[in-house]
Amino acid sequence: MRRTRSFVVVAGLMAIGMVAAGCSSSTSNDASGSKSASANKPSEINVFTIPSPSADALKKMAPLFTAKTGIKVNFSSTEYGTAHQKALLSIKSKQGAFDVVQFDNTFLPAFAYAGALAPLDDYQKSDAYDLNDFSPALQKYGTYGGKTYGLVLSTEPFITWYRKSILAKANLKAPTTWDEYQAVAKATNSGNTHGQIIGYGTGGGDWWWMQLVWSWGGQLYDKDFKPLVNSPEAVAATQYYKDLLPLAPSGALSFTGDDVTIQYASTQIAQMIQYSGYASGVFDPAKSPVAGDTAVAAVPAGKVNAVELAGWNIGIPSDAPNPDAGWQFLEFALGKENAKKMLEFGAAAIGRKSVTTDPAMLAKYPYLSLLGLDTPGLVVYPYPQLVTWPEFDKACSDGLADILTGKVSVQDGLNALNDKLTLILAKEPKG
């Protein structure tokens, strides 16, 4: 039966691929995630990664792990666009190809709901991992439905980046509120200097918009998955988002997340809101002309002192042949002892308190102080934990583009988006 299903899966993949894209699945549900202890210690484990500084750092950790345990670590890497589909397909067809799998936090609900991940609650009680070394917000970062399915591979909240020389020239300080952010942008936006840059582009612009909605006190949907993106708070936040557009470089409507940083690092831009994960690039003088002139601050506060949290998760697939050995590797690489080493190997920081409060590390990486996420009054918003997130995300991005290009007014555009999200959220599994 499984062979027949596998055949159908492969054939289905080919069929859709012939016209554009495709995939298939078997649909058995196996979310047991039990710790099936291997009878013998495996000689090697297989790790599925997505190209990123964190994945590169894991590869650098592997020889150290092998030296300690004798277990060889094999890596296979798939680019972001198809990575989650491939990983899910592999796990759901029970190929047992991987012992560890990296995934974007936005896909955690989908993976968990599909039964593709093993729960890690028992594993992460270990002293070596030390869950209490994380702030409460980060302790919950890999959870879905009350169970932990992903460890924190990177902690990447939005932070404010600014050019010291441009702000100093205008006799301005780093903004602490969104009003100040706009004021700084207006004051510095002249000649070749742009006042600010945030994301507006297709496939990602909505990530910045969500931050604003939360800062304005709005919500994207309620507990019953009823969308709320046309609320007065969301309308005000969206108007602000649109008002900032003329203060960004032209072409901002097409910038990806990476483009936002490239543009900041390549041209004269006073300030930027961007994920902290870009720090290794922006602060590297070899890669960034603005490395010495950039400083960071907490993301501005609005009605709510909100911060959006992004980052990679990593977990153990439900079909992993060697889950215990997989955990051993995760504990070794991401545990309290080696978290600093991961950072030094170029990874985006893991927001452990032992890392973000370490004086030596703070002296070297000043932005770490913003990654603890335990400031009193700070409300941490991870990405919406939705199984339907990819569709939700695309709808928001498309809807906002219509507003930003002036095809529709803010209110009309958000009303239309709300209607679209109603249909999408109706598909969200309840309970």
Next chain:
Amino acid sequence: MNPPAAPGDVALEPREASLGLGGLPPMKARTSSITRRAKRTAIFGTLPTWLILIPIGAVPLVVGLWLSVRDENLVSPLPATYVGLENYRTDVFNATFGKALIVTLVIMAIGLLVQVPLGLFLAVLLNRAVRGTQLFRSALITPMLLTPVAVALMFRFMFNSELGVINWALSSLHLPRLDWLGESGPALLAVVIVDSWQAVPFIMLLLLAGLTALPQGPKEAASVDGASAWQSFRYVTLPMLTPVLLVTIMIRLIDGFKLFDIIFILTRGGPGTDTQTVSMLDYNTAFTFLATSRAAAIGTVLAILTLPVYFVWIRVTRIEQ
């Protein structure tokens, strides 16, 4: 029903054929035997091709069709069920698909209007035996040899509003700078430009091959009759080249329906969905939304949409023969 007569067969009256002539076996029987043998040879000769084509072509198409009437998706832990035409109702007969189809057709139409005349012009130019032709031929086919992803990445940098060389060139000419990838019209134009940059050499190459193969007699006769170069081209060369031209257009139409990689890198279908083609929509549904059956429904309709092009192609090929 009688098999069609093979070339060289003698047409016989039905009565003669049935009786046979001069002790020879009946002609109909002999013809049938030859036809049967020819058929057998044809079947055995093409068998390896069928053995490859059926598994990689027909089976996936059938399975794709089967998937499109189910509710398979990678996220659901529930067993997939038969849903009939539900995926077609929700994902094909909607505004998003309609817009994607219009975008596909617009890109295709503008592309053809730009690419075919340009390709034909270059082919005619390079068909003349003038100095440097070989060098130009080699240089002009270079874009065709590059992977679309690399080309799109290169152009993405070039189209950058602030840092790109294209806006720099426009400014140097005192022309307004454009937000190439951030506004609907310019973004669509950018897609056509990049697609044309790669497609024109292909069209040029096909038409050049067609021009080279044309008999010189009619052109020489036209010349003797006093036709000008333009008249000779318009009334002699072009009609003779029409079958090749039509096949080229058919190939480009099919390419147009499949256009994906350039858009994926250049605009991601944006701004909004203003450059999202049907292939791009299908990709998003399959790989981003992980909705297998819905993607299969879109893919099936896309395949059906290309069928008329296939039939026209067959007809053109017959005319050519």
